[in-house]
Amino acid sequence: MFETFFFYLVGLAVIIMLAGYTFRIMREYERGVVFQLGRFWKVKGPGLIIIIPGLQQMVRVDLRILTMDVPSQDVISRDNVSVKVNAVVYFRVIDPQRAIIQVENYLMATSQLAQTTLRSVLGKHELDEMLAEREKLSLDIQKTLDVQTDSWGIKVSSVEIKHVDIDESMIRAIARQAEAERERRAKIIHAEGEMQASQRLLEAAQTLSRQPEAMQLRYLQTLSNIATDRSSVIVFPVPTDIIGPIMQAITYKTQGAVQPQSTP
Numbered sequence: 001m002f003e004t005f006f007f008y009l010v011g012l013a014v015i016i017m018l019a020g021y022t023f024r025i026m027r028e029y030e031r032g033v034v035f036q037l038g039r040f041w042k043v044k045g046p047g048l049i050i051i052i053p054g055l056q057q058m059v060r061v062d063l064r065i066l067t068m069d070v071p072s073q074d075v076i077s078r079d080n081v082s083v084k085v086n087a088v089v090y091f092r093v094i095d096p097q098r099a100i101i102q103v104e105n106y107l108m109a110t111s112q113l114a115q116t117t118l119r120s121v122l123g124k125h126e127l128d129e130m131l132a133e134r135e136k137l138s139l140d141i142q143k144t145l146d147v148q149t150d151s152w153g154i155k156v157s158s159v160e161i162k163h164v165d166i167d168e169s170m171i172r173a174i175a176r177q178a179e180a181e182r183e184r185r186a187k188i189i190h191a192e193g194e195m196q197a198s199q200r201l202l203e204a205a206q207t208l209s210r211q212p213e214a215m216q217l218r219y220l221q222t223l224s225n226i227a228t229d230r231s232s233v234i235v236f237p238v239p240t241d242i243i244g245p246i247m248q249a250i251t252y253k254t255q256g257a258v259q260p261q262s263t264p
Contacts, residue, residue: 024049024058031096032058043096064130065157068107070114071163081127089114089145095153103152110149114159117144127166133135134161239264 026032026045034041035057046060051058072086091110093099099106119176121141122130130137149156168192197217 019055019200022051024051026060029062029064031061031063033061033096033100034058040101040185043258061093061099063093063096064086065090065092066107068114069109070111070118073115073165075119075121075122076179077130078124079126079128082167083127083130084132085118085122085161086163086227087114087161089156089158090158091145091149091154091156093138098151098153099200106152106154110154111155113148114145114180115142117141117148130161130164133136134164137161169221 024032026047026049028046031043031044031045032049034051036052036055041056049058053181068089070087070089072084075083075085076248077083089110093106103109118141121144125133125137131149138159138161141161142156145159
């Protein structure tokens with residue numbers, strides 16, 4: 001009796017194990033690459049999948065976008081500056097058959113390829129480009145990776161450069177360079193302002209020289225502005241073009257007053 005019960009118990013356990021191995025449930029984002037007697041048979045899923053034990057084997061493949069962090073890489077820029085750069089790669093499997101058959105471990109292979117591509121692409125650019133044109137460099141890395149992983153059935157959708165770490169000495173040098181650049185721009189703006197002001201003054205002088213009356217009015221306006229300050233004594237010359245007519249009038253009246261009368 002006990003032996004019969006034990007036999008049935010063992011048989012039930014074997015049936016449950018075979019059923020668990022035979023019937024597989026694949027989620028919507030999963031596919032199963034099925035091999036039959038070691039040869040590729042087909043890609044199945046999603047839903048319920050039946051696998052013949054002993055004849056068929058299945059490898060699960062996730063079709064969702066995967067996020068891979070690329071560790072910091074030592075990069076020497078084109079202008080011989082050593083920096084540490086890390087990034088993140090977003091990719092997905094678009095062909096489960098090639099992802100399993102063409103490469104042993106597509107996750108490891110993609111990670112190693114991303115590290116070498118990051119160093120090779122960034123090494124062709126200068127430090128200023130790494131700091132100011134991250135979007136463009138990320139796009140270059142993404143295109144390079146996508147071309148190389150296409151044969152593996154993998155699509156690299158995006159690459160983002162996270163950090164560009166620079167030595168303290170280089171940070172100070174960049175700060176000095178930025179300060180010098182700001183001073184240069186300030187001097188250029190000041191020089192341009194002086195040039196524009198001198199041009200306006202030249203135009204004003206030319207206009208006043210063509211109209212003597214305007215020059216006199218300007219002179220009188222300047223005297224009026226100076227006269228408002230009573231804290232000091234101001235000595236100023238009187239232009240001959242202003243005092244000349246007055247002196248002529250005085251001379252004329254004087255000569256007329258002293259002229260002798262004629263005798264009858």
